[in-house]
Amino acid sequence: VNDIDSGSEFSHSKKSKSNRYICNQCSNTFVRKNTLKIHLLIHEGIRHPCEKCTKSFSDKSSLRKHILTHKGIRYPCNKCPKSFSIKGDLKTHLRTHEGIRFPCNQCDKSFSRKGNLKKHLLVHEGIRYPCNQCDNSFSRKNYLMSHLL
Known part of the structure; x- marks a missing residue:
């Protein structure tokens, strides 16, 4: 490190x-x-x-x-009723229809978004965030924060 x-x-x-x-x-x-x-x-x-x-x-x-989003230009999905103000967001969305997946090389999970795979990979690094009020621990700090609310 x-x-x-x-x-x-x-x-x-x-x-x-x-x-x-x-x-x-x-x-x-x-x-x-x-x-x-x-x-x-x-x-x-x-x-x-x-x-x-x-x-x-x-x-x-x-x-x-x-x-x-205020410019009014929309990029519609030709597979469902959704539309997007950013062309790249439509491209990412289309992966959900095309079955394109990003598999984890350490377990059986796969994701339609590369960013979600990247977040998931942190689970395999073994870093845990323990709750100081109970015996739970979490793989991400924001999960711990949500738990504490």
């Missing part, structure tokens, strides 16, 4: 066994250091508001993606 930078909260972020950068606040992992830096803004509470509605976002790229 390697330190990344020094001199900031980011310095405490580590690389996992799978060579991904780990957020020290919520245990999400990222392939790129810069993506982790953007993600850390979530924990700082900085918000970017949409000028067209009441929504706000922790990073500018999410705001830019959201603004497309």
Whole structure:
């Protein structure tokens, strides 16, 4: 496990066994250091508001993606009634109809989204987050947080 930078909260972020950068606040992992830096803004509470509605976002790229929903351009799925404001989201959705799966190489599970497989792989790293109020423990910190609510 390697330190990344020094001199900031980011310095405490580590690389996992799978060579991904780990957020020290919520245990999400990222392939790129810069993506982790953007993600850390979530924990700082900085918000970017949409000028067209009441929504706000922790990073500018999410705001830019959201603004497309106000433009009225839709990409319809030809297999079901769903439509999307972002062409890439339609492409991802089409995988659910095409049966394209991302299998886990460590167990029998498979996923229609690559990102879900990446999150699942953390289960196999053996990192557990124990509850200090009962005997439960969780494979992801956000599962523990939900349990505590």
